[in-house]
Amino acid sequence: MVEDIMPANSIPGRLAHFSIGVAVVLACAGLASAADAAMDSKEQLVVVERATSDTTLDLGAKGDSVGDVLTFSNEIYDKTNKTKIGSDNGYCVRIVVGKAWECIWTLMLEKGQLTVEGPFLDAGDSMLAITGGSGAYTNARGDMLLHARDAKGSEYDFTYNIVR
Numbered sequence: 001m002v003e004d005i006m007p008a009n010s011i012p013g014r015l016a017h018f019s020i021g022v023a024v025v026l027a028c029a030g031l032a033s034a035a036d037a038a039m040d041s042k043e044q045l046v047v048v049e050r051a052t053s054d055t056t057l058d059l060g061a062k063g064d065s066v067g068d069v070l071t072f073s074n075e076i077y078d079k080t081n082k083t084k085i086g087s088d089n090g091y092c093v094r095i096v097v098g099k100a101w102e103c104i105w106t107l108m109l110e111k112g113q114l115t116v117e118g119p120f121l122d123a124g125d126s127m128l129a130i131t132g133g134s135g136a137y138t139n140a141r142g143d144m145l146l147h148a149r150d151a152k153g154s155e156y157d158f159t160y161n162i163v164r
Contacts, residue, residue, distance in 0.1 A: 045114075045160040046079040047107070049088060051153060060094075068094040070101060076109070081155070085109060092120050103128065107158070111136035114160060116144045130162060139164050 053073050060067040073089035090105020101120040106113050112135020118128030126146040133140035142163045149155040
């Protein structure tokens, strides 16, 4: 025991007791955090959006300009792009001309809904945050990778990495 080495009422003894107390608290906090992480459920959902309804509202200067709005409501297919499994709808606001939009949309499936928010880049893949869900996706968080399947932007792979 610590008391056998240094008296509890001495300054070194008090520091030793304090240090042991801090170590115990930190160890417990680490175990609780690890337990929470182990209880998280993880799921990956891959779908294909067929972008057939995209409409751009030219609200700023004529042509592509900051503040323009892109709206959509499209059909969603399974990862093989064969079976329709749902739909999505949402909007994006042009933030950087020729480079990026900022978007919010909802994926609607039979089991529930997932919402995402984040950048849609004109070139390359985009990563959006999963901001919530309903039904089977209640308390969902995570991210969604958006990847264009073709240069025309007519089909997109959405890979949802869902944590609950």
